[in-house]
Amino acid sequence: MKKIKSIIYALLLFACANPSFAQVKPSDDVILKAMKDELARNMIQLRVENLADPFFISYTIRNGKTFEVKAKYGSIIMADEFPLRSYNLRVMVGGYQSNDENFFDLNSLYSSSPGIQGSGIPKENDYDALRRALWLSTDNIYKRAAEQYERKKAAIKLQSVSKEIAALPDFTKADPVKSYTYLQPFNNDRNRWESTAKEISALFKNEPEIHDSEVRIYLFQADEYQTNSEGTEIIKPLTLASVQINAFTQADDGEELFDHHLEYAFLPDDLPSKSELIVKTKNLIEKLKRLRTAPVFDGSYSGPVLFENEAAAELIAQRFFRDYNGLLAIRKPFVADQNALSYVNQRYGESLEGKIDKRIITKGISISALPLLKDYNGKKLIGFSEIDQEGVKPPSKVPLVDNGILKNLLSNRIPTLAVANSNGHSRPVAGSQSSGSLGAGVIDVSVENGLTDTELKKELIQAAKDEGLEYGIIVRKIKSIITGSIPGMDRIIFMTGQNQQKKNLEKAVYVYKLFVKDGHEELIRSVEIDDPSISSLKHILGASNKRMAYNCLMPVAIQFSPYNINGIPSSFITPTAILFEDLEVRKEKRSYTPKPPSVNSPLLSAK
Amino acid sequence: MPALKSSSFRFIFLIITLLYSVQLFAQDNLMRILKDELQREMSELKKQESPPYFISIMVTDQKTYGASASFGILNGSSKVSRSYLTVSVRVGSYSFDNTHELRGDIFNPYQYDRSAVEIPTDFSETAMRNAVWREINRKYRQAVEAYAKVKANVAVKVKEEDLSADFAALNKIENYYEKPLDFDAIIGNTIDWENKVKKYSKPFLNEKNIYIANSTLNFNLTRKYFLTSEGTSIVQNFTYTQGFVQSMIKSPDGMELPLYKSYFSFLPQNMPDDNVVAADVERMIQKLRDLYNAPVVEPYTGPVILSGSAAGVFFHEIFGHRVEGHRMKKSDDAQTFKKKVNEKVLLEDLNVVFDPNLKIYNNYQLNGYFLFDDEGVASKKVTVVESGILKDFLMSRAPVENFKYSNGHGRAMLGMSPVARQSNLIVEPKKTSTADELRKKLIDECKRQNKEFGLMIDEVVGGFTTTGRFMPNSFNVTPTLVYKIFVDGRPDQIVRGVDLVGTPLLIFSNITNAGNEFGVFNGYCGAESGSVPVSCVSPSLLVSQVEVQKKVKSQEKPPLLPRPDLDKAQ
Structure with missing residues (x-):
């Protein structure tokens, strides 16, 4: 969950040339020293009469650089290398049991920048200048926190609060961590x-x-510094390398179609080679062309659906690890009044925590977080992280679902009724934001008695037959949540509001009918697949005995625009196929379909 | 400042509110590709039921360099290059088309469709053609949809008061080409720029209560390629160099007291010397100290002297926005001056002209200079007021009753649709008074009105105005430096905490004298077609009655702890 109070300072606009990566001893590190000294001074001295004192302060500074290339039709649109230095502060008043956080009123919406904020963090390693920036921001956030705490206490007095909620602490303690690893x-x-x-x-x-396409390559590297008033001092490297290839077109009936090929790795050298990317792009082009002329799915379908390959991984990611309906222990804030309530309901979804110790998925399926797993079958997992953004070292394994029964949820230091402690899942967000967000790291889905691909297909056909259906459905690709920009799509999505409904699953890109009588497949478009409900999840007919590792970016909880790089690097190890007994599939409901262009593509005459 | 979405909200500020960046050398090929694709689209779209009668294409190639520092420490220094495509499509005819006002529609999405498509900086053929094709298709669809809507709108609403056409024909089809400029050569060594911004912002460290001290230097080279289906073809360069020093002290009661100093020239070599800026910085620090201890002014109505630059902003707000021609046709605009042509609107001693062809005025370079506007019309000097009589309006290609043609003031920010906007506003007095005479007149006026003091507005950061009908028609000018001038001869006193407010028509009649000291305000003006560079040149003015109101004030205490490097308690 994102702090309402803590502000993110990111200054990318102007940045100086050649950022100095501090290859020094931590004891000589100017950034670390400035952070520690200013934090200590504020903990001791920062007070306002009659208001609560600060009990917890943390500073995070990211110091690094980004490189971004965008290209179209063989030409560069942009190629920018920027130094990056951003910082994030958290100042809490009160105490662990009760503090200013976990509270929402309309001030939370509008009070984004009162008071002096200075002008961001200096890009030079100047001790005094760094402290000045931290000083003004700490002052500013403390004043707001102290005021918010008073408002929160007043609001609580006016409402009847259940015993359990009243007893629930606002923040959990964590042992101090000292860890110093510089970026290579x-x-x-x-x-x-x-x-x-x-x-x-x-x-x-x-x-x-x-009709349109774009290739975007983004490289990010930084040292991240964390200090807090509990004594934690961390220097750790953060890196991300990504290639996003997006393509867009329209079918003759106007349906907007897109596809993407996304690659994520820790380091540029772990990305696929150019020749591999070329093969994958050619493949993407051919498939998208076939999709353009594929028949429209008409009618409705209720029956078995098989998710294959990246669709299987995305299904797990999107169904369980978004900020609603899933396995993230998100604390709903205490709401000041009815006016604030509607905002909170829009922003915060429910999790599955009410189902702890109950079955949420078919017996034989287990889901665990393995945050310390670095690679799987040679593939580097970008969700790996040794220490989280709140200075918590996660255990090597957090069982979430055991043999179909929900046991735990991913958590940070803000406890919920069902999850009392952090299991180290305040995850870093790639890019300019130096804040953390509750989210998935490395997730492992395992099944007992996995089936071979042939067996799964047979199962699908059998299940379709049992339902008296002519065909079963296979889904081979679902749009990833964060894709980079899809050319031509952004505006349309905003216009039609396709993006506003709180659905877990994104649009299915490649869907096939598998015919019962002869086993042939037919690609179809205009397909919408319902989110699997708990009762559908409890009826999974089988999963593949082969497993795959899949990297993607997950949205920052309570984030509005998915069309940027600001995502949580996450990894999913899942069976390569999952077969549901019963899902609803229907023709896509679109409120707006633009006509195809009246004039032929200029590429046609060039060809 | 409140973020009003109202279409009738406009402002001017020293700082550009949205920063756009830039890029590169002309490919001779570009105009050929654009022309070719434009012709192909025009001829193909002719086959449609509602064919376009006009298409224009603009490619904007932007290159910027910026350096910034705070208290002597570099915050950044970087170059950015970008190219963008913007397209305009009109369906219907010159007399009635898709841009016709949709009356009664509070939010007209087409007006705010800001679209600047990113295109490759090398303008390679395939990418260019594809981008033009995609964007014309999108804009054409919008135009057809809008055209159907305005036709229906006209059918159900009462007859319009102003029956002039929607798009003016051109008297002349312009063809113009400028050679590209070498961005890197103009910038030179960026280390020099970095050292300057560090040097300019460092002295502020000497005053412990100054919390913000930033300085920036920017250079912006924009090359615009423009062509239309009518045959207009223009390639022109724009260069802007800006220096900016911003600082803020916070008084013990929490009031944030900012001061700004800005410098403008077309090319970097004409920027002021370091010692000039250093002297300005020292003066600024002293003024901040004075402001820190200055008393707060209570709401006041009475005589005021506006310095030249303050008077320029004042004119820009109360007058300039009300002579932007297209407003005379908008049913929701107050149309202050529509029926006042050939009537006296100002003191008979004053002329007001807008002259986009003027590059330099009294050694000051003027931000509002341009040769051709964003509709491809050659810019013309417009005498809006002659001897106090209203004569003309600023015109884009949107005609209004009795003003059929553009005078080259159709302007827009990147990606937006041009409307009539200001350029270089120049207030020319026929009779002037010396500073001492003006001061004496102020004191006489104070005596007449039985006031203890008058005000002198020395520096302003900007202002805003509303010209609509729903919200009261008013203006606000935001001073940063104000002095009380006492009737009894006491020395002038620096004061703080006020804004100038009022309603325009009343104020015009209160301007009584012009001084002989001219000031220039180079800034950015925001309105429905985005942010455009403008300047205001004006003599100082004596206004017999102005209202000042309390400024919005921060309620935050000054920082609780002393600045870290000055904290002895550690």
């Missing part, structure tokens, strides 16, 4: 990535059936 900086190699982006994007040049 990598070379951004502009030439290599610019030419890669150009070459991949040029593959779309002779494809008039694809």
Whole structure:
């Protein structure tokens, strides 16, 4: 959950050349020293008469650089290398049991920037300047926290609060952690990535059936500093390398179609080679072209659905690890009044925590968090993290679902009724934000008695037959939640509000009918798949005995725009296929379908 | 400042509120590709039921460099290059088209469709053609939809008061080409820029109560390629160099007291020397100290002297926005001056002209200079007021009753649709008074009104105004430096905490004298077509009656702890 109070300071606009990666001893590190000294001074001295004192302060500074290339049709749109230094502060007043957080009133919406905020964090390693920035921000946040705490206490007095809620602490203690690991900086190699982006994007040049496309490569590297008043001092590296290839087109009836190929890794060298990316892009083009002319799914279907490959991984990610209806222990804030209530209801969803010790999925399926797992079958897992954003070291394994029974949820230091302690899942957000967000790290889904691919298909056909259906449904791709920009799509999604309904599953990209009588497949479009309910989850007919590791970015809890890089690097190890006995599938309901262009693509004449 | 979404809200500030960045060298090819694609679209779309009668394409190539520092420490220094495509499509005819006002619609989505499509900086052919194709398609669909809506709207609403056409024909089709400029050569060594911003912002550390001290230097090179289905073809460069020093002290009662100093020139070599800026910075620090101890002014109505730059902003707000021609046709605009052509609106000693062709005025370079506007019309000097009589309006290609043609003031920020906007506003007095005479007149006026003191508004950061009908038609000018001038001869006293407010028509009649000291305000003006560079040149003015109200004040205490490097308690 994002702090309402703590502000994110990110200054990317102007940044100085050649950021100095502090390859020094922690004891000589100016950034760390400035943070510690200013934090100590504020803990001792920062007071306002008649208001609560600060009991917890934490500072996080990210010091690094980003490199971003965007290309279209073989030409560079942008290629920017920026130093990055951002900071984030958390100041709490009161105590662990009761403090200013977990409270929402309309002030929380509008009080984003009162008082002096200075001008961001200096980009030079100047001790005094760094302290000045922290000083003004701490002052500002403390005043707001102290005031908010008074409002919260007043609001609580006016409402009748259940015993359990009243007893629930606002924040849990954590042992101090001292850990110092500096980044091993990598070379951004502009030439290599610019030419890669150009070459991949040029593959779309002779494809008039694809209306728009974009290739985006993003490299991020930083040292992250964390200090808090409990004595925690951490320096840790954060890196992300990604390639996002997005393509957009329209079918002749106007349906907007898109596909993406996304690659994420810790380091640029772990990304696929250029030749591999070229193959994957060609593949994407061919598939999207086929989708354009695929028949529209008409009618409705209720029956077995098989999710394969990345659709299986995305299904797990989207059904269980978004900020609603899933396995994240999100604390709903205490609401000041009815006016604030509607905002809270829009922003915060329910989790599955009411179902602890109950069955939520078919027997034989277990889900665990393995935050310390670095790789799986040679694939690097970007969800790996040794210490979380609140200075908590996660255990190597957090069982979430055991043999179908819900046991635990992912948590941070804000406890909920069902989860009392943090299991270290305040996760870093890639990019400029130095805050943390409750989210998945490395997730493992295992099944007993996995089936072979042939067996699964047989099961699908059998189940369809049993229902008296002509065909079963196979889903091979679901749109990932965070994709980078899909050219041409953003505006339309906002216009139609397709994005506003709180559905867990994103649009299914590749869906096939598997015919019962002869086993042939038919690609279809305009398909909408219902979110699997708990009762559908309890009726999983089988899963593959093969497993895969899948990296993606998950949205920051309570985030509004998914079209950027600000996501939580996450990894999912799942069976390569999952078969549901009964899901609802229907023709997509669209409130708006633009006509296809009246004029032919200029690429057609070029061809 | 409240973030009003109202279409009738406009403002001017020293700082550009939305910063857009830039890019590169002309590919001779570009205009050919654009022309070719434009012609293809025009001829293909002719086959449609509602074909377009006009399409324009603008490619904006932006390159910016910016350095910024705070208290002598560098915050950043970076170059950014970007290219964008913007397209406009009109369906219907010159007399009636899709841009016609949709009366009764509170929110017209088309007006705010700000679209600047990112395009490759090398303008390669496939990418350019595809981008133009996609964007014309999108804009064409919008235009067809809007055209159907306005046709229905006209059918159900009462007859319009102003029956002029929607789009003016051109008297001349312009063809103009400028050679590209070398961005990196103009910038030179960025270390020099970094050292300057550090040097300018460092002295503020000497005053412990100054919490903000930033300085920035920016250079912006914009190259615009514009062509239309009518045959207009224009390629022009715009260069802007801006220096900015911003500082703030917080008084013990929590009031935030900012001061600003800005510098403008077209090219970096014409920026002021470091010693000039250093002297300005020292003066600024002294003024901040004075402000820290200054008393707060209670709401006041009485005579005021506006310095030249303050008077410029004042004119921009109360007058300039009300002579932007297209407003005379909008049914929800107050249309203050529509029926006042050839009537006296100001003191007969004053002329008000807008001259976009003027580059320099009294050694000051003017931000509102341009040769062709964003509709491809050559900019013209417009005498709006002659000897106090209203003569003309600022016109884009949207005609209004009795004003059929554009005078080259159709302007827009990147990606937005042009409307009539200001350029270089120049207030020309026929008779002027010396500073001492003006002061004496102020004191005489105070005596007449039985006031203990008058006010002198020395510096302003900007202002805003509303010209609509729903909200009261008013303006606000935001001073940063104000002095009391006492009738009894006591020395002038610096004061704080006030804004100038009022309603425009009343104020015009209160302008009684002009001084002989001219000031220039180079800034950015925001309105429905986005933020555009403008300048205001004006003599100092004596206004017999102005109202000042208390400024919005921060309720936050000053920081509770002393600045870390000055904290002896540690």
